[in-house]
Amino acid sequence: MRDVVILRVVAKFLIPVIMLFALYVQFHGELGPGGAFQAGVILASAVILHMLVFGLETTRRVVPVAWLRAGAVLGALLYGGTGVAALVGGGNYLDYDALAADPVAGQHLGIILIELGVGLTVASTMVLLVFTFAERTRR
Amino acid sequence: MITALYVALSRDLLAVIMVFSANSLLAAGMFMVMDAPDVGFTEAAVGAGVSTILMLLALRYCARHERPGRPQWLPFAVVALTGAVLVWGTMDLPPVGEPGNPIHLHVAPRYLQESGQEIGIPNVVTSVLASYRGFDTLGEVIVVFTAGLGVWLLIGARRRDEEQ
Numbered sequence A: 001m002r003d004v005v006i007l008r009v010v011a012k013f014l015i016p017v018i019m020l021f022a023l024y025v026q027f028h029g030e031l032g033p034g035g036a037f038q039a040g041v042i043l044a045s046a047v048i049l050h051m052l053v054f055g056l057e058t059t060r061r062v063v064p065v066a067w068l069r070a071g072a073v074l075g076a077l078l079y080g081g082t083g084v085a086a087l088v089g090g091g092n093y094l095d096y097d098a099l100a101a102d103p104v105a106g107q108h109l110g111i112i113l114i115e116l117g118v119g120l121t122v123a124s125t126m127v128l129l130v131f132t133f134a135e136r137t138r139r
Numbered sequence B: 001m002i003t004a005l006y007v008a009l010s011r012d013l014l015a016v017i018m019v020f021s022a023n024s025l026l027a028a029g030m031f032m033v034m035d036a037p038d039v040g041f042t043e044a045a046v047g048a049g050v051s052t053i054l055m056l057l058a059l060r061y062c063a064r065h066e067r068p069g070r071p072q073w074l075p076f077a078v079v080a081l082t083g084a085v086l087v088w089g090t091m092d093l094p095p096v097g098e099p100g101n102p103i104h105l106h107v108a109p110r111y112l113q114e115s116g117q118e119i120g121i122p123n124v125v126t127s128v129l130a131s132y133r134g135f136d137t138l139g140e141v142i143v144v145f146t147a148g149l150g151v152w153l154l155i156g157a158r159r160r161d162e163e164q
Helices: A005-028 A036-054 A056-062 A065-088 A103-138 B002-009 B013-033 B037-059 B073-090 B108-118 B124-132 B134-163
Strands: none
Touching: A005 A036, A005 A103, A036 A056, A036 A103, A036 B037, A056 A103, A065 A103, A065 B134, A103 B037, A103 B134, B002 B013, B013 B037, B124 B134
């Protein structure tokens, strides 16, 4: 695959655009369609495209597996931790009103935090899945 | 419909995966037509994108062509019966898009009218998923996480043992 010039050039051009689009979907999810889950999958697909074109070894140097494992755990923890923070703030579990003095601001903060958690977990897990399968089939 | 039949009948698994991916893309377009861009987005990215890659990778360690075998009549009968019952069930459903349908009268009006003041986010889908239905979304994240953990423990971790 390394020798196909057209694929390499197009992939190099597309990967940053896909990543930018993922960030757009992540942070624009409260205004337009989309949200963290979709953003996570789009981000993962950028990494997977990199893997398909440049090979598993190269991509694993760019995105180490340890990061992915940490990302998957941190995302889930961030979501759960937001719920605990709401408990500490005096509300029910995942009741974002308690996160800030103003309920609407609290809702905003809570939604941004949990969406970050969702995006992180989804992106890391998807890439981890593909890496694991690719590594197994390589042998 | 045609793509689904092809997936069921063809024995060339590579072609099946490709057609399956096209099927997902068509479904994504269908969701867009039905004014559900959020769902269409997910279907296009997950169904047509990532799951195709996963199936291709899985195909690399089994044969490309399915072995011809005897037709399995009992599974076919079970599937056909279930499908017929499901179609029969849809007969009782109210027509799509009717304003008086139960789904439009339960919590949807409250979400549509008050989420603007309560949450202050224009995209109601995001408010519902992230705030009103926060527990469900937490469950989904845990499901994704657990699936990844399961695959990694089953396939990834075993390889590490072999290296030692």
